[in-house]
Amino acid sequence: MIVIGSGAAHLMEEIVRAGVELANVEIKKFPDGEKYVRVLSSGEEATVIQSMYKPQDENIVEALILGDALRGRGFDKLRLVVPYLAYSRQDRVTKEGEPVSVRAVMKALGIYYDELYVVDVHNPRTLRFFPGKAANISPARAISEYFREKLGEGIVLAPDKGARERAKAVAERLGLEFSHFEKRRISPTEVRMRPVDIDVEGKNVLIVDDIISTGGTMIKAANLLREMGAKRVFVAATHGVFAEGAIERVGKAVDELAVTNTIPTPVSRISIVHDILGL
Amino acid sequence: MIVIGSGAAHLMEEIVRAGVELANVEIKKFPDGEKYVRVLSSGEEATVIQSMYKPQDENIVEALILGDALRGRGFDKLRLVVPYLAYSRQDRVTKEGEPVSVRAVMKALGIYYDELYVVDVHNPRTLRFFPGKAANISPARAISEYFREKLGEGIVLAPDKGARERAKAVAERLGLEFSHFEKRRISPTEVRMRPVDIDVEGKNVLIVDDIISTGGTMIKAANLLREMGAKRVFVAATHGVFAEGAIERVGKAVDELAVTNTIPTPVSRISIVHDILGL
Numbered sequence: 001m002i003v004i005g006s007g008a009a010h011l012m013e014e015i016v017r018a019g020v021e022l023a024n025v026e027i028k029k030f031p032d033g034e035k036y037v038r039v040l041s042s043g044e045e046a047t048v049i050q051s052m053y054k055p056q057d058e059n060i061v062e063a064l065i066l067g068d069a070l071r072g073r074g075f076d077k078l079r080l081v082v083p084y085l086a087y088s089r090q091d092r093v094t095k096e097g098e099p100v101s102v103r104a105v106m107k108a109l110g111i112y113y114d115e116l117y118v119v120d121v122h123n124p125r126t127l128r129f130f131p132g133k134a135a136n137i138s139p140a141r142a143i144s145e146y147f148r149e150k151l152g153e154g155i156v157l158a159p160d161k162g163a164r165e166r167a168k169a170v171a172e173r174l175g176l177e178f179s180h181f182e183k184r185r186i187s188p189t190e191v192r193m194r195p196v197d198i199d200v201e202g203k204n205v206l207i208v209d210d211i212i213s214t215g216g217t218m219i220k221a222a223n224l225l226r227e228m229g230a231k232r233v234f235v236a237a238t239h240g241v242f243a244e245g246a247i248e249r250v251g252k253a254v255d256e257l258a259v260t261n262t263i264p265t266p267v268s269r270i271s272i273v274h275d276i277l278g279l
Numbered sequence: 280m281i282v283i284g285s286g287a288a289h290l291m292e293e294i295v296r297a298g299v300e301l302a303n304v305e306i307k308k309f310p311d312g313e314k315y316v317r318v319l320s321s322g323e324e325a326t327v328i329q330s331m332y333k334p335q336d337e338n339i340v341e342a343l344i345l346g347d348a349l350r351g352r353g354f355d356k357l358r359l360v361v362p363y364l365a366y367s368r369q370d371r372v373t374k375e376g377e378p379v380s381v382r383a384v385m386k387a388l389g390i391y392y393d394e395l396y397v398v399d400v401h402n403p404r405t406l407r408f409f410p411g412k413a414a415n416i417s418p419a420r421a422i423s424e425y426f427r428e429k430l431g432e433g434i435v436l437a438p439d440k441g442a443r444e445r446a447k448a449v450a451e452r453l454g455l456e457f458s459h460f461e462k463r464r465i466s467p468t469e470v471r472m473r474p475v476d477i478d479v480e481g482k483n484v485l486i487v488d489d490i491i492s493t494g495g496t497m498i499k500a501a502n503l504l505r506e507m508g509a510k511r512v513f514v515a516a517t518h519g520v521f522a523e524g525a526i527e528r529v530g531k532a533v534d535e536l537a538v539t540n541t542i543p544t545p546v547s548r549i550s551i552v553h554d555i556l557g558l
Contacts, residue, residue: 031492031522031523032332032333032335032492032520032522033333033334033335033336034335034365034366034369034380035336035380036369036377036380037377037378038374038376038377039376040376053311054311054312055312055334055336055337056311056312056313057312057314057334057336057337057339057340058334058336060336060340061335061336061339061340061383061384064383064384064387065366065369065378065380065383066378067378067383068378068379068380068382068383069376069377069378072372072376072377072378072379073375073376086313087313087344090313090315090344093351095317096352097317097318097319097348097351097352098315098316098317098348098351099316099344099345099346099347099348099351100347100351101313101314101315101344101347103347104340104343104344104346104347104390104391105340105343107390108343108387108390111383111386111387111390112383213310213311241311243310243311244310
């Protein structure tokens, strides 16, 4: 049985079309701002789908009280599927005194949920903070299918070495070559990016990352690819955490910008519903 | 060492005046809505003060990531003082399928905190959901001192039987009589309130409750007391969770409405800072 939280309401129509059994759940907000939930269905196992974009803290707390209600209703096994996990980038102490905020979120979710599935979590090593079974859901199927025809005999690039595995997974599904950009400091004030060991001239290129926020790196990469003679340049990301104006700025610099629907945005044209229901 | 969360920022000035050692903490919000905290002080024991009124879910999550940062900084013993605890009224399953939301909050806070102190928690039995030591902080000292002179030889009333202990605690500090209102259904459509076994004629009366939201009960009680010949009518509550327009409506019906500063409101004239620092 599937329970759809407020943060996944934008996925409901497609989930209904997929024909899975939806729980009957009431979710509202009291005038003082507190969330109220009520689970009217009963059963033994339930999968809560809750995405945690803004207002992320409300979506986190809602997942907790949904878990409490489901336990109280007698559900025995609870899975949580998180299309976008809040605080996933606060995954390490960069400056002394900082929290590992994603650890706090994972631990809190572990109070009620036995299993956690996160779509393209920023740092897969953080899944170990969840006390139960935790796994990553790859966006590679969804992204590669969306760009298969547009890309044709093109190549796939990661904007940096850390994003290489995602680009590789997409490229392998398409049977294409892949690589990543490296940054080299060429003077005290100038850093130059370049794609490593791959020829872009005359080719369609898809750059893939997990999160786009300002889009600055993507724009630089796209401009560089044009200078190097690339044909069409596409940008994809799993999570569109766009800063003000970023969609327009990136959109202008590339042939197409598309992200998945883990977060609803005007360019969330790639659906991961198939992947999260395929558990 | 005291750490002041965003929800207790309105208490900072008074806490500083009390001369306690404040931790150096940075709290801000990223553009995507995620909270960022950083603890610059170090030590062994810390007391976080965090009130959880609107936006309550942000204040809950902030308390968690502050806890994570403090543990990472090496703090060994963490206390959490919560002037107003969110979800404290969702303390039981009234309709099947509802959560006990306050349980979810208490359990999550228990991940990082060893001890929990809540000012006038709605249902003291809910403190048992916290895994560590948990205790209630009474508002009786603060409320009784504030009304001592105004009330003179008056009486103290609880708006219902459930609020009687709070009224008793205030009355005993003032050496005054106390009682409570009871509600009696006098016809299928009419319920009448009356104060039980106490004479109000010619007396100043203080009605004390834990939370005022719409203020409807308080207004009915105040009007009834006037009809019965009470002299001055005062209304006090610990937590001013006021609905739109409630302050004005209650204010018009009584000689004075005052609540404590667990939540900052225009009538939060009663300070509980002395009580929360006296731990």
